[in-house]
């Protein structure tokens with residue numbers, strides 16, 4: 621069903637920090653939407669190797685360097701991209717102009733930039749990264765939608781926040797656009813039967829079967845259904861993290877790192 625790209629590319633392709641990068645127009649302004657590859661490195665401070673304090677400090681410096689290199693490639697200031705401490709919640713945080721270089725980041729699983737001028741990042745490795753652009757207001761957002769977040773409404777909460785930014789007299793207008801990034805696919809995401817049954821009460825479309833015939837969840841299908849029900853213009857990046865080695869996967873290789881869904885504007 622899904623169009624999975626092979627994990628091995630040629631040398632030129634494998635140095636690309638993005639597995640997907642698209643520029644979309646929002647009210648006459650160019651907005652970039654991208655998902656990073658393993659070539660961009662591990663972007664998560666919370667995924668560090670066990671070991672001595674010295675080793676962990678070196679790994680932390682590696683994450684900071686990877687984020688800075690990525691920002692250089694994006695064309696935004698070092699440390700200016702907003703990240704959050706993700707906890708599988710359905711909580712949405714306003715970016716408020718603060719990047720990861722400015723101090724402690726806040727806790728939540730989605731970030732909104734009301735003006736769209738702030739670069740945003742959400743980290744994943746099997747859960748879904750979802751990027752939003754509102755062509756009416758220019759607002760942008762990113763969300764971390766794993767099984768729990770999806771069931772608890774992280775996508776709906778993000779859409780509510782974007783809707784609240786639209787002027788009351790804007791009417792229906794052009795729909796919000798969303799990109800569902802790479803994540804574990806329904807053929808790979810095995811779960812206990814009980815978990816699939818619980819999920820089905822909230823999101824029946826996500827019930828699926830693995831390629832080896834056991835109960836699974838199809839999170840991308842679930843996310844698409846949630847977004848489509850709200851009238852969103854949905855784009856799917858059909859890459860499976862478990863099958864595609866250009867991406868970090870917690871299921872295939874735990875503890876290696878996190879990639880990111882990104883949205884940003886360049887002057």
Ligand SMILES: [Zn+2]
Nearest residue numbers: 805808860863
């Ligand atoms: Zn898969």
